[in-house]
Amino acid sequence: MKEYELNVRVKVLMPAELEKSDAELVEAAKQATETSYSPYSHFQVGAALRMESGEIIKGSNQENASYPVSCCAERTALFWAGANRPGQAVRAIAIAAQSKGRFTDDVTGPCGVCRQALLEVEHRQGSPIRLLLYSESGVHVTDSIEEIVPFSFYAESMGSEE
C-alpha cells in the first residue's frame, strides 16, 4: 500500500489586512448578496470576479421553484463574464453569503459544480484564479482553484485528440 497527503495552503486575513483591490473585491461580493433571488433556501450568496482589466463583475444566486434550474452566484458571475468579456482572464473571485440577515460566521466555499466551472476557466486561460472566501471571522485565501479540486477533471482526462 502507498499513502500520501494532499495539502492546501490557505491564508486567513482580517478584512483590514487585505490589499486594497482584494478588500474591494470582498466588499463587492458582500454587496452582491443583496441581489440574490433565494426565496427557497433563504441563503443569499454573492460572488465578485476581478477581471484582468481590473473590472469587477458581480453575481448572486438565482433560484427557481424547479430547484435544479437555479444557478449559483459563482456561475452567474462567471458565465456573464464569459458572455460579455470573452477572452479576458479572471484573476480572482470573492464569495460571501448571508443567512437570516447576517453574514455567515464560517466561509461559504463554491459547490462542486462551480469548482468544476471555475477550474475549466482557470485551465483555459492558463493562469490561476485566486479564491477569497469571506466570513465574519476572516477572509480565507487560496492561490488557485486547482488547489481546492484535487484529482481535477479536464477535457484531456478523456484522452481525446483535437
Ligand SMILES: [Zn+2]
Ligand atoms: Zn455552485
